[in-house]
Amino acid sequence: MSEMPVVINEISAAYKELSPQMQRAAMVVLDDPRAVAVHSMRVMAARAGVSPPTMLRLATRVGFPNYEAFRDVFRRGVSTGTYGDRADNLRRRTGHDGVPGLIARTAEAAIHGIDGFTEAVFSHEVGRVAELAAAAETTYVVASGASFGQAVSFHYVCRLAMPGIELANNMGIRAIDGLATAGPKDLVLAISTSPYAAQTVEAAQFAHRRGVPVASVTDRRSSPIALIAEAAICIDTSSPHYYPSMITLNASLEILSAAIAVKLGPPGVKAISDYEVALRESGYYWQDPNDR
Template sequence: MDDLINEIAEALAGLSPTLQRAAAAVMENPGAVAVSSMRRFADRAKVSPPTMLRLARRMGYESYEDFRDVFRETLTGGRYRDRATDLRQQTREGGIARLVGATATAGIAALEQFSEPRFVRGVEKVATLIAAAPKTYIIATGATFGTAATFHYVCRMAQPALELVNIAGQTATDGIATIAPGEAVFAISSAPYAGPTIEAADYAKRNGAKVAILTDRPSSPLTRIADAAIFVGTRNPHYFPSKTSLNAALEAVSAAVAVKRGDAAIASIERFETALKNTSFYWSAAD
């Protein structure tokens, strides 16, 4: 929360008078942000609710809820617990049917971002970096590691020069200890951001590597060191951030890498598929 308040203070002079009034109210009453709806806090700040949304987006958040979550996490000391409590309340009011519907709505909203020019540019820049690098290390921690593992399995068919970091017994920074200038990392993390992922990406940058990222908002701590970035929202009714948009974004990246590598990718995919067939990896009725 303190970092966000400092960011707001630094941005204050460049805001419109109305946004300045909203920002001042946030800096003066951070606790009220955590416990107030957008409309209620807007009344307190004497601005309109859309002004609060514009402030949240100006600070790099997709929604006011994402912005408020930063303050709620500090106040409650446990964002997951807080969201799980909200989840129980919502389910009491609308049942599982409402929960399932809200989950679908959140997933659709996240995927709609894919039509935005910023997203498309991000995918192309990240794919170009991965396709051209002599070696790319994929870094993810916690629940996001499974998402990264799937991407690694699929994308290495087209680009063999990929290495998945943070396997058993290895920390993220251990896995890139010998990274060289000109090589790359692809770091994947969304709020609440995993410290080992940020530290490893920082290490790579300091050692002359290129850094591509997939994250949830421009205010992510990964953004400041990124040479190429993709931003996708991960908000949903669950107590844990959604992986739907991250998985879909990675599908787009792996496809774009194959396109960028052209004939080399096609030859690599063919070799990979042939190896699987020759080792009877795929089940068949004849077996």
């Protein structure tokens, strides 16, 4: 398996032998390798001022069967760098183009990631996970680290429509402990992106071995929680930040919670309405005394 520095060196070594158009394509890759991970072939071609097929020819020139295989190397390179390395790169890059540049690059990466939601495979997997969750007796959500915060929000929102949803590793218990009573009629929804949290992976594998259906929200089909999943929602977490982007993860979970509510139909709508009434009657929401 090729690594990003190896591919960059191969492009550099071949540069003088490339046609003028391919040299322009090569230069945009060499100038900003991380952009390859974030942007599509079409966007990179526009940056280089060449046609998309020229980017494809560059990829095949250095030994890749297609552009996606070429791009995957850069995705891995970006996601597997240490947080310290990425933080140092962030510091250097921001020192060059300032906070406005940082904001622009972050927004650009987020827009690109969310643009991937329009792909047919994303829609299919969201629909499939929603179907599994709506049909399950109990849906157990498993996440760790930064993803845990996203999972807590997702669990809270989903609980309005689907009372049978549990946060497996809530209240400080291990995720595996929370799945001890899960069975074939339940669902485990594992949430993790590279670098994958061991607790989440192990809990998903534990459930899978016991015959509990597993679904996942992750960053690639080859992730350990996607390989054992009945359905896997894959998102692009590329970002100039030193940590994988939480923007696309949060957005995908928001979409999934809405899709689950739709799949639940009228009972889900009634559950949401009843929950809201209970909150209002309990005084949960603040009211201006002048409006009472």
